[in-house]
Amino acid sequence: MSALSSSSRVRTTIPTTPTTSRIASTHATQASPHYSTTRRHSLYGVEDRVIIDPGSRIWKVGFSGEGRPREVLYAGGKSGTALWGLERAVNPADKAEENKLLSINLERCLRSVFHDSLLTDPKARKVILVEHPLLPLYIKDVIAQILFDNLQVPSISFASSHLLSLFTVGRITGLVIDCGHLESVALPIFAARPMFPQLRTTPLAGARLSSHLRALILLFGTYLPPPTTLSASINIPTSSRATRVPQEVLTSAVIEEIKTRCCFVGEALGMADELPEATPGGDPSSDIDIPLSDTTESDFSFTGGNSMSSQVDSDFSVVSTSRTPISDDGPRNGENYLQVLASMYKQNSTATDLTMRVVPPVSQQTGTGHGTLVIPGWIRERTAEILFERGDMDESSVAEAILDSLLKATSPLYFAFFHSDHLHLSQVAVDLRKTLASSILVVGGTSMLPGFIPRLYSEILRALAPLPPSTRQPIRPDRPLPPQYDRYAALRPLTSHFAILNNPSPQTAQMSARARSNAGKAPAFTPATMAWVGGSLAGSLKTGGVELTREKWDETRLSGDDGMNVDTSMTVGRNGILPDWTRIPLSQGAPPASLVAHGATQTSPSQTRVGA
Secondary structure (H helix, E strand, C coil): CHHHHHHHHHHHHCCCCCCCCCCCCCHHHCCECCECCCCCCECCECCCCEEEEECCCEEEEEECCCCCCCEEEECCCCCCCCCCCCCCCCCHHHHHHHHHHHHHHHHHHHHHHHHHHCCCCHHHCCEEEEECCCCCHHHHHHHHHHHHHHCCCCEEEEEEHHHHHHHHCCCCCEEEEEECCCCEEEEEEECCEECHHHCEEECCCHHHHHHHHHHHHHHHCEEECCCCCCCHHHHCCHHHHCECCCCCCCCHHHHHHHHHHCCCCCCCCHHHHHCCCCCCCCCHHHCCCCCCCCCCCCEEECCCCCCCHHHCCCCCCEECCCCCCCCCCCCCCCHHHHHHHHHHHHHCCCCCEEEEEECCCHHHCCCCCCEEEEECHHHHHHHHHHHCCCCCCCCCCHHHHHHHHHHCCEEEEEEEEEECCEEEEEEEEEECHHHHHCCEEEECCHHHCCCHHHHHHHHHHHHCCCCCCCCCCCCCCCCCCCCCCCCCHHHHHHHHHCCECCCCCCCCCCCCHHHHHHCCCCCCCCHHHHHHHHHHHHHHCCCCCEEEEHHHHHHHHHHCCCEECCCCCCEECCCCEECCHHHCCCCCCCCCHHHHHCCCCCCCHHHHCCCC
């Protein structure tokens, strides 16, 4: 008893440190249920911001501070249709109807993001919007209107997707090429400042790839309808049942699954320069909208011969013999060109043919099961050639978009000094091409095709190769031929400096020391999520982009102002203040004529920036 009383007196007289760890906090102070942290609540709720990467077709959403999105969803629903395209309606009535439909779809998507995907209160979360540089202002205005007026978020920060992708790999200078669904965009970035005047774009992207894949399968694929009876599947040979592929079979979901699970990018062929200039595929908007099947995953199978009876038990099948399509109704549009492609690619392709079980058309659903779609191996390997072949003058290849952007990457730097109580600027042109060429970053969902990045690097070197000697004869013998037009002659000395940061298999033999130190050194993030990861990093570091609060939105809307605001980085849109890089004063070019006339080159502080 004396020992107990003495110990109790010691505990009551000597204060001790609590044994509870500071890391073991309650759930209310945690920023995310998946990560333990001691960060306190901010004014609007928890500190973690909602990161939204809105694409025309696929959205990626999640919280800041996390390494990957919480959910990746189709914005247009299970059909995978794009919310917007490259063209708008011309008729005012059609344009109004299109804007109304877009507003309804965006509101549905944004409400689903907060209430279904993230399960959070939008009134307590700041939002970082990962915006594409070419995102139309009217779409940005609709998104801001829904977030502020309907969901009542505290603030929205607008950040460039290319810049955030570069932040993901720990750099602030580089050239980012984003191969998305609608277009591929190359944008150089210097010292964390996007150089928007040097932006180059091409419509050769995921939508054109899907349209080209559909055209190739329709012409060269084979379809085996389901047999009418079980005995017919054994007695009737496969060659007797093979027909052309019906258009109803190639739904958007089937094309997307073939593109993502079966296609890859092969090595460049030496004879590709001899191809015709016309490319089939047409406008992706011409694709037929067909209702999706009830199956959620495709069935692939590997079989050793022509017998299709073993497809039910296995998932993959290699067709040992490929057959030419049966022409029931004569040649279709563009078939002559595609026949040239088929004969050339078949000779240089070692890829195996795949079979895929698909839901048959309505007229054939009285059979015994699914139909079988035979995908030739050369289609799987050479469909992506359309991304590396030049189309017309407005459709450069992906490699040419990078090189065209580098040709313009000579940025003027301004040095300000005072003389006789006047502000003067000294402009010095700095060549950034060597720095940007050694820091190329490839992002976007289309670039996730196996072999895409190594092929892009080889196409860049191929475009920079010396031109072959001309075989053209002079018209007049007394005058020599004019020199050949060498488009990328200025970039040819930089051939050894080209390097892709996220190249999985860099060829460092012919690279310079700077290129070898950069090639393949990017962290192993998937190219499709790099922009979102950069937004997550910016949100956790409290950097972000141009932030627009709800109070400023309401104040501007009630005041009814229009035009330019005091802040030159903010543009007053239809319903509020929105950043628009197309109306930001640029720092390059000649000074205004009024200043030249007075003999002084005065400028605002915003003109001391590099690029835009």
